[in-house]
Amino acid sequence: MPLNLSQGVTNISEQVYDLHMTIFYICCIIGFIVFGAMFYSIVRHRKSRGVKPANFHESTKVEILWTAIPFLILIGMAIPATKTLIAMENSDDAELTIQVTGSQWKWHYKYFEHDLEFYSVLATPKKQIENKLAKGDNYLLEVDRPLVIPTNTKVRFLMTSDDVIHSWWVPEFAVKKDANPGFINEAWTNVPKAGIYRGQCAELCGKDHGFMPVVVIAKEQADFDAWLAEQVAKQKAKQEEEQRLLAMQLPEQELMELGKRTYDQFCAACHQPNGQGLPGMFPALAGSEMVTKDADGHIDIVLYGKTGTAMAGYGKQLSLKELAAVVTYERNAWGNDTGELIQAADVQARKNAAE
Numbered sequence: 001m002p003l004n005l006s007q008g009v010t011n012i013s014e015q016v017y018d019l020h021m022t023i024f025y026i027c028c029i030i031g032f033i034v035f036g037a038m039f040y041s042i043v044r045h046r047k048s049r050g051v052k053p054a055n056f057h058e059s060t061k062v063e064i065l066w067t068a069i070p071f072l073i074l075i076g077m078a079i080p081a082t083k084t085l086i087a088m089e090n091s092d093d094a095e096l097t098i099q100v101t102g103s104q105w106k107w108h109y110k111y112f113e114h115d116l117e118f119y120s121v122l123a124t125p126k127k128q129i130e131n132k133l134a135k136g137d138n139y140l141l142e143v144d145r146p147l148v149i150p151t152n153t154k155v156r157f158l159m160t161s162d163d164v165i166h167s168w169w170v171p172e173f174a175v176k177k178d179a180n181p182g183f184i185n186e187a188w189t190n191v192p193k194a195g196i197y198r199g200q201c202a203e204l205c206g207k208d209h210g211f212m213p214v215v216v217i218a219k220e221q222a223d224f225d226a227w228l229a230e231q232v233a234k235q236k237a238k239q240e241e242e243q244r245l246l247a248m249q250l251p252e253q254e255l256m257e258l259g260k261r262t263y264d265q266f267c268a269a270c271h272q273p274n275g276q277g278l279p280g281m282f283p284a285l286a287g288s289e290m291v292t293k294d295a296d297g298h299i300d301i302v303l304y305g306k307t308g309t310a311m312a313g314y315g316k317q318l319s320l321k322e323l324a325a326v327v328t329y330e331r332n333a334w335g336n337d338t339g340e341l342i343q344a345a346d347v348q349a350r351k352n353a354a355e
């Protein structure tokens with residue numbers, strides 16, 4: 001029965017589970033003794049049996065006892081609890097450090113010792129969320145790019161946030177740590193068994209709080225090394241591709257096709273597939289002043305978002321090519337026939353201007 005805590009897979013999660021059970025048993029014993037004594041007294045010394053109530057006032061002995069006994073019980077509970085807490089906080093000698101950044105509503109992972117960072121975004125199809133398709137086994141607990149860590153390795157997490165407070169939680173590691181903007185919190189894990197572990201954001205962080213799950217894949221060291229080498233190479237190739245792109249002029253058709261794909265994936269949920277937005281909530285892009293005239297402002301808002309609104313910045317998540325394509329698409333779709341093509345170099349120029 002899934003009523004109790006998960007025992008988890010790590011040494012720490014076992015310690016946490018054992019601690020929880022110890023305290024639970026202590027509470028049961030106290031409850032049993034206190035209620036037992038109460039009911040015994042009530043039944044045994046009830047008025048109908050002719051019992052005369054005692055009439056004493058102040059008893060130093062009893063007062064010392066009812067102070068001393070709970071005090072000793074608390075100390076008895078604090079010792080194992082402190083031991084476990086100290087072990088949980090001790091991230092010394094970690095072999096791998098990963099920065100975990102929460103933002104509305106996705107996680108960003110950065111491997112400190114390696115040239116690798118990426119976003120991890122919910123992968124559950126929209127149709128399942130809208131009840132148009134049967135819900136899958138890992139409904140709302142699946143992402144496009146899971147975090148991958150090696151087994152039997154002490155991995156340190158540095159948690160922070162780009163916007164509001166999130167909380168990175170994987171029950172089977174017994175890791176649940178707040179990700180606060182402007183602060184860095186530490187946590188760590190050492191997973192003995194290869195496998196897929198799922199968790200979620202545990203801090204109410206806005207309307208899509210339930211749509212930013214955590215998926216961690218633990219791989220044997222050799223598999224992890226292979227995965228890491230592949231990812232680092234891929235990221236490097238992508239960066240080189242970006243550099244090449246800066247010197248290139250992409251044709252309209254390619255920009256519009258990629259732009260539409262990107263728009264449908266990232267923008268259409270709010271601004272609607274027809275660019276009309278939702279009146280009062282999400283502004284229309286069709287016929288919008290900014291989209292048809294102010295190209296710089298348009299690129300900036302896609303790059304950095306707009307503070308105080310639901311418009312998030314996509315500068316870190318999308319490639320230069322995708323950013324250029326989506327801006328081009330918005331400037332030429334739904335009757336916004338500006339005829340302007342935005343190239344990767346234009347997006348890079350806005351990035352440079354902001355730095």
Ligand SMILES: [Cu+2]
Nearest residue numbers: 166167201205
């Ligand atoms: Cu969150």
